[in-house]
Amino acid sequence: xxxxxxxxxxxxxxxxxxxxxxxxxxxxxxxxxxxxxxxxxxxxxxxxxxxxxxxxxxxxxxxxxxxxxxxxxxxxxxxxxxxxxxxxxxxxxxxxxxxxxxxxxxxxxxxxxxxxxxxxxxxxxxxxxxxxxxxxxxxxxxxxxxxxxxxxxxxxxxxxxxxxxxxxxxxxxxxxxxxxxxxxxxxxxxxxxxxxxxxxxxxxxxxxxxxxxxxxxxxxxxxxxxxxxxxxxxxxxxxxxxxxxxxxxxxxxxxxxxxxxxxxxxxxxxxxxxxxxxxxxxxxxxxxxxxxxxxxxxxxxxxxxxxxxxxxxxxxxxxxxxxxx
Numbered sequence: 001x002x003x004x005x006x007x008x009x010x011x012x013x014x015x016x017x018x019x020x021x022x023x024x025x026x027x028x029x030x031x032x033x034x035x036x037x038x039x040x041x042x043x044x045x046x047x048x049x050x051x052x053x054x055x056x057x058x059x060x061x062x063x064x065x066x067x068x069x070x071x072x073x074x075x076x077x078x079x080x081x082x083x084x085x086x087x088x089x090x091x092x093x094x095x096x097x098x099x100x101x102x103x104x105x106x107x108x109x110x111x112x113x114x115x116x117x118x119x120x121x122x123x124x125x126x127x128x129x130x131x132x133x134x135x136x137x138x139x140x141x142x143x144x145x146x147x148x149x150x151x152x153x154x155x156x157x158x159x160x161x162x163x164x165x166x167x168x169x170x171x172x173x174x175x176x177x178x179x180x181x182x183x184x185x186x187x188x189x190x191x192x193x194x195x196x197x198x199x200x201x202x203x204x205x206x207x208x209x210x211x212x213x214x215x216x217x218x219x220x221x222x223x224x225x226x227x228x229x230x231x232x233x234x235x236x237x238x239x240x241x242x243x244x245x246x247x248x249x250x251x252x253x254x255x256x257x258x259x260x261x262x263x264x265x266x267x268x269x270x271x272x273x274x275x276x277x278x279x280x281x282x283x284x285x286x287x288x289x290x291x292x293x294x295x296x297x298x299x300x301x302x303x304x305x306x307x308x309x310x311x312x313x314x315x316x317x318x319x320x321x322x323x324x325x
Contacts, residue, residue: 046086067177108149
C-alpha cells in the first residue's frame with residue numbers, strides 16, 4: 001500500500017523533472033554549435049563500458065561553446081561534469097543528473113616545441129606518446145599504457161611507477177566554474193600522488209604546456225617499447241577497465257596486496273578482478289555499476305581483513321549508484 005502511494009506521488013515528480021530536462025536541453029542546443037543529446041548512455045563514453053544515461057550530454061564545438069555550457073549550467077543551477085575519454089570513472093546505473101560535457105575528440109590540438117608541447121585537454125595520451133617518439137622528445141614515457149586524455153590525466157595526476165603527468169606541467173589554461181579562462185602555474189595544481197586541486201576548485205583544464213627533454217628518437221622509441229611490453233605482460237590492456245582501481249599504499253602496491261590475498265579471478269556477476277593484475281577490475285561484457293561497486297567493496301574488505309590495509313579508491317564514482325546511496 002505504501003509502495004503504491006509512493007509510486008503515485010513520484011510519477012508526477014519524475015514527469016516534471018523530465019520536462020525540465022527537455023526544456024533545458026532544447027534551450028542549450030540553441031546556444032551552441034556543438035551537439036546536445038538527451039539521455040545519452042554513459043556506457044558509450046567510459047572505458048569500463050558501464051553507466052546509465054546523462055540527462056544532457058554536450059560535445060562543444062569550440063571554446064565559446066564550452067564556456068557557454070559552463071555558464072548555462074551555473075545559471076540554471078545544474079550539476080556539470082566535464083570528461084575526456086571516461087577512463088577513470090565508474091558511472092552509476094541510474095546515470096548522471098544535469099550536464100556531462102565531453103571534451104574528446106574536440107580540444108585535442110597538439111603543437112610540438114623544441115623543449116615540450118602545447119596540448120589540448122582532449123588529446124589522447126597514447127597519441128602523445130607516439131608523436132613524442134616521432135619528434136624526439138622524452139618525458140611522456142610515464143604515460144605508456146594509461147588510457148584517457150591529457151585533461152583527465154592532469155586532473156588526477158595520472159602516472160605509473162616511472163613518473164606522473166604532473167611532473168611535466170609548466171603552465172595550463174583552465175576554465176573555472178563561472179566559465180572564465182584562467183592561467184595556472186604548475187604550483188597552483190598542488191600536485192601530489194594521484195591528486196590535484198582541480199576537483200575542489202571546480203576548474204577544468206583546456207590546454208597545457210608540458211616540459212619535455214630533447215632526446216635521440218631511437219632512445220625514446222626503445223624506452224617506450226620496453227614499457228609497452230612490460231605493461232602488456234602484466235596488465236589487461238585490452239579489457240574493459242578503468243585502469244588501477246585503488247591507489248598504491250606507501251609500503252606495497254595495491255595489486256600485490258590483492259594478489260597475495262587471493263583476489264584474482266573473483267567475480268560479482270560480469271565484474272571480475274583481473275587474473276593478470278589484481279588492481280584492475282574488468283567488465284567481462286555485461287557488468288553493471290552495482291556489480292562493480294560490490295566487487296570493489298569486496299576487494300577493499302579483503303585487503304583490510306587480511307592485512308589491515310585500508311585501500312583508497314583511485315577511480316571516481318560518478319552519478320547515481322542506486323544500490324549504495
